[in-house]
Amino acid sequence: MNYKKENSKTRTAIMEAAGKVFAEEGYPKATVRDICRQAGANIAAINYHFGDKKGLYLAVLKHYQGESFETYPPDLGIKENEKPDEKLRKYIRSFLTRIMDEGHPAWFGRLLAREFTDPTWAFDILVEETIRPHFNMLTDIVSAILGKSSKDRIVRMNAMSVIGQCLYFHHSHPVISRLYPGENFGPQQIEEITNHITRFSLRGLLKEKAK
Amino acid sequence: MNYKKENSKTRTAIMEAAGKVFAEEGYPKATVRDICRQAGANIAAINYHFGDKKGLYLAVLKHYQGESFETYPPDLGIKENEKPDEKLRKYIRSFLTRIMDEGHPAWFGRLLAREFTDPTWAFDILVEETIRPHFNMLTDIVSAILGKSSKDRIVRMNAMSVIGQCLYFHHSHPVISRLYPGENFGPQQIEEITNHITRFSLRGLLKEKAK
DNA sequence: GCTTGTTTAAAACAGGTGTTTGAAAATATA
DNA sequence: TATATTTTCAAACACCTGTTTTAAACAAGC
Structure with a gap:
């Protein structure tokens, strides 16, 4: 329910990988298994840290949105x-x-x-x-x-x-x-x-x- | 292997429905079940008349391509x-x-x-x-x-x-x-x-x- | 009539998807 | 150190995908 630390190692690894995969494949074609494999994380980590695939996508948007427009x-x-x-x-x-x-x-x-x-x-x-x-x-x-x-x-x-x-x-x-x-x-x-x-x-x- | 009549009723119905669905959803998101339901046809008809989903897409392209550029x-x-x-x-x-x-x-x-x-x-x-x-x-x-x-x-x-x-x-x-x-x-x-x-x-x- | 070839139908199959489980491992807390 | 909490993991779950199977319905020719 409440997703703990904001700076977990696997959490950021997943977001990094997710950003890449989502951008390359698009949300529908991007698979959580692919993302986790690239991040070196377990599939369940996505549920643990972000709830579900939607939550992950949202987290990626919210985070890199700022970074992109700063750069x-x-x-x-x-x-x-x-x-x-x-x-x-x-x-x-x-x-x-x-x-x-x-x-x-x-x-x-x-x-x-x-x-x-x-x-x-x-x-x-x-x-x-x-x-x-x-x-x-x-x-x-x-x-x-x-x-x-x-x-x-x-x-x-x-x-x-x-x-x-x-x-x-x-x-x-x-x-x-x-x-x-x-x-x-x-x-x-x-x-x-x-x-x-x-x-x-x-x-x-x-x-x-x-x- | 050899797909028989070119003017079957269900065949044209499927192509009609397929064209609409493919254009709306895109090839990956379009499902053969959805297409067949809209065409009022059985799922297996797609295999019988077009071999597989690729064959159907190709048939749709080849056919409406001409029609589109005539219109x-x-x-x-x-x-x-x-x-x-x-x-x-x-x-x-x-x-x-x-x-x-x-x-x-x-x-x-x-x-x-x-x-x-x-x-x-x-x-x-x-x-x-x-x-x-x-x-x-x-x-x-x-x-x-x-x-x-x-x-x-x-x-x-x-x-x-x-x-x-x-x-x-x-x-x-x-x-x-x-x-x-x-x-x-x-x-x-x-x-x-x-x-x-x-x-x-x-x-x-x-x-x-x-x- | 019967027989042959053609077309449809329901059900099952194999594989991939997001998600959840329940127990271990790691880490923090006392 | 002992206990509680947080985090990982392998496995399974339920669902949806394209495809195939097997049998039934249909049509045409004799």
């Missing part, structure tokens, strides 16, 4: 008096890095990207706690560029155009690697992709403003 | 001497309709969209048979607008920006409906979304050309 803050280096164009570039770079970066807390970004395309029961929590505030941040930037209210419908659509590009450049890997073997739009190309999306979007936005 | 041809109304701008608009509309439309053969589009974000074993077949030719069609349009070779890397990135927007406007449903209840980017808004993406993209592309 890749969406306003990374954004100064208040900076031009909206530059704000947009930094937002895009941060977004891309968060989901395409390799190594430790980048799982969370991929996990979030997964929830975007087919949500689990945890989606509502994620929307309120992380997606909404960060989407608002983007719409603010876009509305500043367009010179329109951030409540405007057109602002939302333009913001979605930006996010759509970012997400697709991430999970287009399977397609690209088959269509053009050798071609590579992977984590190493984050800078290049950032530049492309920023240019492409700023033009789409600027003309919209002029109209 | 929503990617060059819908495109005349050879038309301006590239108008070609792009029609391509985008066709793409959006194929995955967002309701009713009969629209499953296939959604099914394809699913394979884009997490591919199954059938992905390689789909790439060669449907994705490659249609992506080439898009890169041709884009390269005409940019005035660059369709083999150019920059052309591919711009094409991806277009497709990324289309895909995201489709599966952003869960996000949007939670962020802005009442707001709706459903099948009814296809025209509006087509206009937005076309304008947004044409501007992104045009300036790229001018540079």
